[in-house]
Amino acid sequence: MNKKKSLFILIILIFSCLSYPRISIKKIEPPNWWIGMKHNKIQLMVYGEDLKGVSAVFNNENIKILKVHNAESASYCFIDVVIPENLPAGDYQLKLFKDNSQADIIFPLFSRDAGEKRYQGFSNKDVIYLIMPDRFSNGDTLNDTIYGFRDKLNRKSPIGRHGGDIQGIINKLDYLKDLGITSVWINPLVENNTGISYHGYAATDFYNIDPRFGTNELYKKLVEEAHQKDLKIILDHVSNHCSIDHPWLKNLPFKDWINGSIRNHLPARHHKMIYSDIHADSSSMKNVSEGWFVDDMPDLNQKNSFVSNYIIQNTIWWIEYTGLDGIREDTYPYLDQKFAAEWAKEILDEYPSLNIVGEVWTGNSLFLADYQKGNQLSVTPETNLPSVTDFDMRDSYYKYLTGTGSLYNIYETLSKDFIYPDPDNLVTFIDNHDLARGMFYAKGNIKKVMIALALLLTTRGIPQILYGTEINMIGGEDHGTLRSDFPGGFPGDSLNAFEIKGRNQNENEIYDFIKTLLKFRKIYPELAEGKLIHFPPEKGIYFYFKILNDQRIMIAVNDNDTSHEINLQKVFTQLGKTKMLKNISSGENIQLSEDTKIQLKQNSINFYKIIN
Numbered sequence: 001m002n003k004k005k006s007l008f009i010l011i012i013l014i015f016s017c018l019s020y021p022r023i024s025i026k027k028i029e030p031p032n033w034w035i036g037m038k039h040n041k042i043q044l045m046v047y048g049e050d051l052k053g054v055s056a057v058f059n060n061e062n063i064k065i066l067k068v069h070n071a072e073s074a075s076y077c078f079i080d081v082v083i084p085e086n087l088p089a090g091d092y093q094l095k096l097f098k099d100n101s102q103a104d105i106i107f108p109l110f111s112r113d114a115g116e117k118r119y120q121g122f123s124n125k126d127v128i129y130l131i132m133p134d135r136f137s138n139g140d141t142l143n144d145t146i147y148g149f150r151d152k153l154n155r156k157s158p159i160g161r162h163g164g165d166i167q168g169i170i171n172k173l174d175y176l177k178d179l180g181i182t183s184v185w186i187n188p189l190v191e192n193n194t195g196i197s198y199h200g201y202a203a204t205d206f207y208n209i210d211p212r213f214g215t216n217e218l219y220k221k222l223v224e225e226a227h228q229k230d231l232k233i234i235l236d237h238v239s240n241h242c243s244i245d246h247p248w249l250k251n252l253p254f255k256d257w258i259n260g261s262i263r264n265h266l267p268a269r270h271h272k273m274i275y276s277d278i279h280a281d282s283s284s285m286k287n288v289s290e291g292w293f294v295d296d297m298p299d300l301n302q303k304n305s306f307v308s309n310y311i312i313q314n315t316i317w318w319i320e321y322t323g324l325d326g327i328r329e330d331t332y333p334y335l336d337q338k339f340a341a342e343w344a345k346e347i348l349d350e351y352p353s354l355n356i357v358g359e360v361w362t363g364n365s366l367f368l369a370d371y372q373k374g375n376q377l378s379v380t381p382e383t384n385l386p387s388v389t390d391f392d393m394r395d396s397y398y399k400y401l402t403g404t405g406s407l408y409n410i411y412e413t414l415s416k417d418f419i420y421p422d423p424d425n426l427v428t429f430i431d432n433h434d435l436a437r438g439m440f441y442a443k444g445n446i447k448k449v450m451i452a453l454a455l456l457l458t459t460r461g462i463p464q465i466l467y468g469t470e471i472n473m474i475g476g477e478d479h480g481t482l483r484s485d486f487p488g489g490f491p492g493d494s495l496n497a498f499e500i501k502g503r504n505q506n507e508n509e510i511y512d513f514i515k516t517l518l519k520f521r522k523i524y525p526e527l528a529e530g531k532l533i534h535f536p537p538e539k540g541i542y543f544y545f546k547i548l549n550d551q552r553i554m555i556a557v558n559d560n561d562t563s564h565e566i567n568l569q570k571v572f573t574q575l576g577k578t579k580m581l582k583n584i585s586s587g588e589n590i591q592l593s594e595d596t597k598i599q600l601k602q603n604s605i606n607f608y609k610i611i612n
């Protein structure tokens, strides 16, 4: 071939490339949908090349395409699709066309799983066990380090990956069941291919489980196995931000996909009262809802309807895919609040029995209550959010355990419950994955921790216990050490605290105490679900009653270092015609007369079944 001819062919080739773009599809999100959902109108996000101006069709004309939206970047397009109810399940083909170029991708439509124990919700009948999955149990050492993923296994580093995973949690479901736990909240499991990734809050893929934790199929299996054992699973979901290493950041679908830009963004302010503050300026609200939580977690702009649709569908997708039972939504006040209300509404429309708790980190119940659904005092629009995290109560436990406060702080917090539309639907806790452990603050005062735990489990709300509480884990104030490994969960551990013989005396004391309380909650539902009547604590003595229909239990706390003999005259209005009290721990019966006194040991909490 002479030079002239080859140059001619080259020009033709270049010309044809310019005039006939080659469109391509890399992936589609959601990767599938289901037949028979209320949400039968979905918006597909297509990733590929040269997608501006494409037209789209399915290989089945019953799947209606309402609209194809161009993104600002040609690497994406969005397709509004209606899925008919009577379509057979199966793999359908989505075809995109542009000029002489064509690309296609399989879009499976599944039938819905009709299993009984799906989307159960959680309530004050439950006890939530919070697991940081990297730090609980390593059930598969083959996934500890994954080629192409930044953080490698490094158990020596408090902020490194330690190897815990979903298989590890599956392996310990019987342990949790035996302890008496009913629900498990697991910190986020989605892909976090970024630095310091063990905590899971920096997603680089919203539709895939991080391979160091397992696979999507394994997560589904976890939910199914949990359900078989009558345990529930709560998804830790993040709508507010993603990782700076999310592929979106290299090629944003729209300039306003995130709030601000990598170089120029507002830092998040933490004023949780900002939406209900009638004196607030709109720019202050923007600093909370549009600021970046940290510099390596870009704030997603839920005002962009494509972002908003993406997140709502993503949440529904995980619920439908696994059948999970509830959601803990991260950094709730930092979301665009109009979006947040829409998100909760859409989820609860599809799954009315589900419960959603928003993480609202403020110790002031007045502001917490404003976020709970149905608040008549609120000046902000309806949130549709059933539950919030009771940080006011947590702060009271903190004051009690550190000695900077007393039982009176706990009493006072409970006395403010009028502010909540539904105080029983608050998630209560002494500590969580972001806070130093109760035992750390109590400086090893095991009796104080036991009283706090008993109050947590028997006053009101949905109690949440951080993994390791039951074995007296202490940890430190920094994230790395408070999230220490559960002893025995990892290869080479010298002790196995999952077993009685691997725990020392103190550890077994706390373990047995929690297990007994969880058993009491099952035997005496009034402890879990009953109405609370309480008396102002005086001189470290706190009386309260839990009442469910005609079942009643009296609880007496002695927070003194000496034993006390107490005359029951003080609580006579609640005892009335009661003939006998039965100490449910010792089985001892106490016949009641006008001047009956009970003995309360030092630093003790005592439960008496009321027998008429």
Ligand SMILES: [Ca+2]
Binding pocket: 138, 139, 140, 141, 142, 143, 144, 163, 164, 165, 212
């Ligand atoms: Ca592992």
Ligand SMILES: [Ca+2]
Binding pocket: 240, 288, 289, 290, 291, 299, 300, 334, 335, 336
């Ligand atoms: Ca935000």
